[in-house]
Amino acid sequence: MVATGLDPRRHRGVVFDVDGVITNTAAVHAAAWKRMFDDYVAERPPAPGEDHRPFSNEDYVDHVDGKRRIDGVRDFLNSRGISLPLGGADDVAGAHTAHGLGKLKDRYFTDSLASSGTLLFEDVVPLVEALREHGVRTAVVSASRNCRAVLSRAGAEQLFDVLVDGVLADDLGLPGKPDPAIFLKAARRLDLPASACVVVEDASVGVRAGRRGEFGRVIGIARFGPPNRLVRAGADVVVSTLADITVTTTPDRRLSEVGDAHRCWDEIAQRLRGRRVVLVLDFDGTLSPICDDPAGADMSPRTRDVLQRLSRSIPVAVLSGRDLQDVRHRVGLEDLWYAGSHGFELAAPGGETAAHGLGEPASADLDEAERLLGAELREVPGAEVDRKRFALAVHYRHVEPGLIGDVLSAVDRVGRSRPTLRVAHGRQVVELVPDVEWNKGWALRWLLKRMGPASAGAVPVFAGDDYTDENALHEIHHDGVGVVVRSAEHGDRLTWAHYAVNDPCSLTELLAHLASLAEGGNSDRS
Numbered sequence: 217m218v219a220t221g222l223d224p225r226r227h228r229g230v231v232f233d234v235d236g237v238i239t240n241t242a243a244v245h246a247a248a249w250k251r252m253f254d255d256y257v258a259e260r261p262p263a264p265g266e267d268h269r270p271f272s273n274e275d276y277v278d279h280v281d282g283k284r285r286i287d288g289v290r291d292f293l294n295s296r297g298i299s300l301p302l303g304g305a306d307d308v309a310g311a312h313t314a315h316g317l318g319k320l321k322d323r324y325f326t327d328s329l330a331s332s333g334t335l336l337f338e339d340v341v342p343l344v345e346a347l348r349e350h351g352v353r354t355a356v357v358s359a360s361r362n363c364r365a366v367l368s369r370a371g372a373e374q375l376f377d378v379l380v381d382g383v384l385a386d387d388l389g390l391p392g393k394p395d396p397a398i399f400l401k402a403a404r405r406l407d408l409p410a411s412a413c414v415v416v417e418d419a420s421v422g423v424r425a426g427r428r429g430e431f432g433r434v435i436g437i438a439r440f441g442p443p444n445r446l447v448r449a450g451a452d453v454v455v456s457t458l459a460d461i462t463v464t465t466t467p468d469r470r471l472s473e474v475g476d477a478h479r480c481w482d483e484i485a486q487r488l489r490g491r492r493v494v495l496v497l498d499f500d501g502t503l504s505p506i507c508d509d510p511a512g513a514d515m516s517p518r519t520r521d522v523l524q525r526l527s528r529s530i531p532v533a534v535l536s537g538r539d540l541q542d543v544r545h546r547v548g549l550e551d552l553w554y555a556g557s558h559g560f561e562l563a564a565p566g567g568e569t570a571a572h573g574l575g576e577p578a579s580a581d582l583d584e585a586e587r588l589l590g591a592e593l594r595e596v597p598g599a600e601v602d603r604k605r606f607a608l609a610v611h612y613r614h615v616e617p618g619l620i621g622d623v624l625s626a627v628d629r630v631g632r633s634r635p636t637l638r639v640a641h642g643r644q645v646v647e648l649v650p651d652v653e654w655n656k657g658w659a660l661r662w663l664l665k666r667m668g669p670a671s672a673g674a675v676p677v678f679a680g681d682d683y684t685d686e687n688a689l690h691e692i693h694h695d696g697v698g699v700v701v702r703s704a705e706h707g708d709r710l711t712w713a714h715y716a717v718n719d720p721c722s723l724t725e726l727l728a729h730l731a732s733l734a735e736g737g738n739s740d741r742s
């Protein structure tokens with residue numbers, strides 16, 4: 217299991233499940249279920265097709281954990297071939313109906329709650345305080361109708377900004393997990409879109425609900441067992457304690473301090489071996505060496521071969537600042553995913569394109585900026601205006617040093633005068649991009665969600681060279697492997713990367729090792 221980071225600039229809310237995530241009550245629930253089911257099946261006369269073995273931990277995890285009480289009764293009994301009338305809310309505890317058994321379980325639970333010791337896990341308060349310091353809002357969500365009582369016993373009733381519990385869910389007629397309704401209600405009460413919220417869950421049904429609700433990130437927490445079931449359910453990352461979740465905004469290592477990826481290959485291979493891997497790569501300065509003419513950039517045949525080979529074993533995407541069709545054409549491999557304009561649009565293997573729409577409102581301002589800057593910079597020798605669908609780049613690699621300031625201020629002025637645009641910088645290039653919360657990091661997650669089942673729960677590996685790539689390196693800092701391609705232009709700047717290579721050629725050789733690893737062959741370097 218790994219540590220993971222939340223970035224308050226994009227994760228503006230965190231929605232926690234209660235039992236097993238913030239309170240140590242999963243075991244109390246499990247014991248209450250077991251006592252009720254074991255007594256019931258022991259008394260029930262044997263019948264063909266029915267399985268009367270005692271209720272186990274696996275039964276708790278597979279059929280009951282995270283669900284509404286009535287769904288838990290029904291799903292467990294179904295799994296044993298036992299059918300029971302549903303009954304009604306007025307049934308007495310212990311009546312031989314789903315409602316009656318549910319009520320009995322609830323009585324056992326509330327009786328043991330009264331005598332339980334400390335309920336709040338000790339890693340909860342430090343994380344909630346760190347989130348609050350960074351302005352991240354918090355919610356608790358539970359299918360349990362006892363949620364308020366549990367929080368009160370745990371002394372945590374006032375800790376969170378929003379509470380959505382089983383009582384409210386029933387009043388509103390919200391379906392239980394894996395339907396995401398209860399999580400979406402919490403996001404709405406936080407005044408945030410689901411994409412800006414993180415779900416933290418210990419139950420498979422809850423992880424599935426987070427995914428179905430398209431939350432920004434779904435963190436599984438497996439406090440007492442292996443992470444696999446949560447990974448299978450679609451968790452982006454699985455931690456073993458909330459202390460593994462950090463709230464961070466700045467990198468703390470320089471390019472010179474990051475380990476050479478070739479020398480650290482054994483360590484990288486160890487992190488990736490036996491795991492599913494998704495590879496996302498920047499293009500200019502990463503796959504293709506930087507050259508004087510942006511139109512002349514190309515990948516070596518060797519790099520193309522290695523990418524082709526990789527794409528046979530793992531999903532591979534190229535995520536570029538270039539226009540989508542431009543980068544697709546330059547790489548020229550059909551089986552890859554492509555994202556262009558810094559991830560404002562993408563193409564699946566075969567070419568079907570999609571855009572998430574965030575760039576559209578900026579289109580008219582980009583057209584106007586293209587017209588204005590085209591006219592103004594025509595007189596500046598070497599300045600080159602390069603329009604992509606959702607960005608406008610101005611290259612100044614060939615502008616004499618004394619005039620570069622003029623180019624930068626012209627772009628800055630035009631950008632500032634257009635409400636939908638902002639300025640971004642790259643290698644000898646300044647760009648106007650849609651002024652929305654979007655960058656290569658968000659684009660990387662967007663890609664991963666669309667790359668199909670092979671990318672769900674996989675370890676993301678990303679390589680890039682430029683400032684804009686740092687957003688993607690940051691995004692995967694805690695659950696992936698990030699490689700930066702060093703360059704003299706970038707001196708010794710800070711980076712989120714875990715490893716570095718010296719140039720695109722060296723990256724290609726690293727990717728060749730990755731291909732061997734993905735093919736299951738001997739990936740050790742000779």
Ligand SMILES: O=P(O)(O)OC[C@H]1O[C@H](O[C@H]2O[C@H](CO)[C@@H](O)[C@H](O)[C@H]2O)[C@H](O)[C@@H](O)[C@@H]1O
Nearest residue numbers: 499500506507508510513536537538643644645
């Ligand atoms: O995200 P990327 O794939 O790295 O694209 C970033 C920009 O790359 C290109 O410009 C850079 O590469 C050129 C060719 O080597 C070089 O001449 C230029 O100075 C670099 O900035 C591309 O032309 C831009 O559109 C991309 O935004």
